[in-house]
Amino acid sequence: MESARQRFAGGMRVGAGLAAAGFVLAITFGATAREQGWSALAAIVASTLIFSGSAQFALLAALAGSGGIGPAIGAALLINGRFLPMGLAVGPSLSGGRFRRALQGQAVVDGSWVAAHLGGGRFDRWRLFGATIVQWPAWVAGTVLGVVGAPSSDLVERLGLDVVFPAFFLAVLLDELRSSHGSLRSARAPLLAAAIGAGVAAALLWWVPAGVALLGATVGALVGLRARVPAARDTTERVRG
Template identity: 40%
Template sequence: MAAMPAARPVRHILQSAAPIAIAVFVFGVSFGVLAVAARLPGWSVVLMSILVFAGSAQFAALGVVTAGGSVLTAILAGALLNLRYIATGMAVARSLPGGRLRRALLGQIVVDESYALSVAAGEPGRPDRRTLLTVGATLYTVWVLGTLTGTLLGPVLGDPKRLGLDAAFPALFLALLWPMLSGRHAVRCALGGAAVALLLAPFTPPGIPLAGAALVGLWLAR
């Protein structure tokens, strides 16, 4: 009988997650600053990070609100970006302990980065549970703290354009998109979504182009 692999020490897991945690904290600060600049109440911004914990979805929703879109459109844009977590949740379900309710609550801290590190540390087809939960809890904590810091710094910093933080939206989505353009099919999905967004932008309310691009991208990726 083969010996079970030794569990990774938490200290080693935290060391591997440290660079990601720093980046997540900085993005959290940017999100908080931009949200306060968009005249959203600080408490609601922090609450959003506590309940949602999805940077791309939160930035997308904030972008829609900042551009003058409705709350419903902002929620739709964020929800479409989070559809990918359905597949992620199915992949990690067996690695989460407890019953359905506990697994659902723990699933709140499963994000792209914690999933990627847990897959790298685990066995084929089974992400490492300790890595998944340790990294997820760490990133959740620094994201919320970063958001809180941003909401406190926002009134002091003033206009985020002075610091270039207004570039956070396109920079974030370009950073998310670029590693995925690894083949012709992925490029076709990206170009299709971009074309739809450009076509809809002059004629539709803010947020609709983003939602339309996401739907077309999902349809092409099927």
């Protein structure tokens, strides 16, 4: 068994790669925010407190479309709503009372959540902490660089920085699919869930904004929940036997 320090260090190693991608993405956020008239302080504070690329870009898109602050905040809250089930899943793996567990839950971000997943609904909290602790400063630093340097949107497109965000989530998805194990049925479930999610998102994009389409894609997760029921029953029967 690895010690807590070793697991924390392992999380930092995983987080370093995620931090590199996040740093580049944060540059585009800072530059785009400045281009849309945000003050440097507003952009940096947003990255410091929100620390969510999807929510921050949703804010940018909503405000750029003259939707007003209300719809902009609503879009960000809808997208960040994914952290509620993610936090509930991690909760049993955290330690301490409610307040302490709530503080530890602030480490739940997409890449760290996947990196800390052990399977069977279990998470390594030290790996989660290690993966997140290197991503937050990289995200803030990238925003600062984007605000100060403010590369033009043409440069962002030429360097391909505008596709870093979807590429990041694709890498997270592929890593989760690669780590799937168990019976043939359980191995197929993540693939089916991903296919359903992609199909739903692609269909919804014809009628709703990208953020809402992304939320709709989460129905693919129902496949995973359905696949866990037979597995839980099998485990119960083996214990009784």
